[in-house]
Amino acid sequence: MKVRVGFGFDVHALVSGRELWLGGVKLEHEKGLQGHSDADVLLHAVCDALLGAANMRDIGFHFPDTAGEYKNIDSKILLSRTIELVRSKGYELGNMDITVCAERPKLNPHIPAMKKAMAEVMKVDEEDISIKATTTEKLGFTGREEGISAYATVLITKE
Numbered sequence: 001m002k003v004r005v006g007f008g009f010d011v012h013a014l015v016s017g018r019e020l021w022l023g024g025v026k027l028e029h030e031k032g033l034q035g036h037s038d039a040d041v042l043l044h045a046v047c048d049a050l051l052g053a054a055n056m057r058d059i060g061f062h063f064p065d066t067a068g069e070y071k072n073i074d075s076k077i078l079l080s081r082t083i084e085l086v087r088s089k090g091y092e093l094g095n096m097d098i099t100v101c102a103e104r105p106k107l108n109p110h111i112p113a114m115k116k117a118m119a120e121v122m123k124v125d126e127e128d129i130s131i132k133a134t135t136t137e138k139l140g141f142t143g144r145e146e147g148i149s150a151y152a153t154v155l156i157t158k159e
């Protein structure tokens, strides 16, 4: 069996007047993430990790932020297209482990819904998706609530 690892990282700024989408789920919060798409930073880190594992460049290469077709797009669509790119090379998801850095909102109550949404989009087992949250103890841009960052590690496998 061939096994490959991939890593993804993304940051988006928190601003007023935008919805907050994380892990494919809309959260109630006074600010949202700025971006060309819905700015779901968690899903973007996962897309980059999947593409990196398959050696298929990155999210901006496949879905450029200069293209009108991606303006305000639901990042679940980008995730669905990304996993299909990975499958086109004969790979299947092994597992993924994600960490989101956010001072607020509290993410723990929403993690089961995020895992469910992502598992449905990727057509994988929820058990193969791990999502964790941490603050940065009020330090740095995440600590000042200027933005949210996400890190993702994935394994993909081929028989």
Ligand SMILES: Nc1ccn([C@@H]2O[C@H](COP(=O)(O)O)[C@@H](O)[C@H]2O)c(=O)n1
Pocket: 101, 102, 103, 104, 105, 106, 107, 108, 109, 133, 134, 135, 136, 137
């Ligand atoms: N946005 C967040 C941040 C953290 N959590 C949960 O709280 C725990 C403690 O966070 P620390 O940054 O103080 O270590 C963390 O392990 C998460 O379980 C959260 O739900 N949402």
Ligand SMILES: C[C@@]1(CO)OP(=O)(O)OP(=O)(O)OC[C@H]1O
Pocket: 010, 011, 034, 035, 036, 037, 038, 039, 040, 044, 059, 060, 061, 063, 064, 065, 066, 070, 071, 072, 073
């Ligand atoms: C997703 C894309 C495309 O809409 O736009 P953004 O929402 O700005 O997100 P980013 O993480 O900068 O990644 C790549 C972009 O091409």
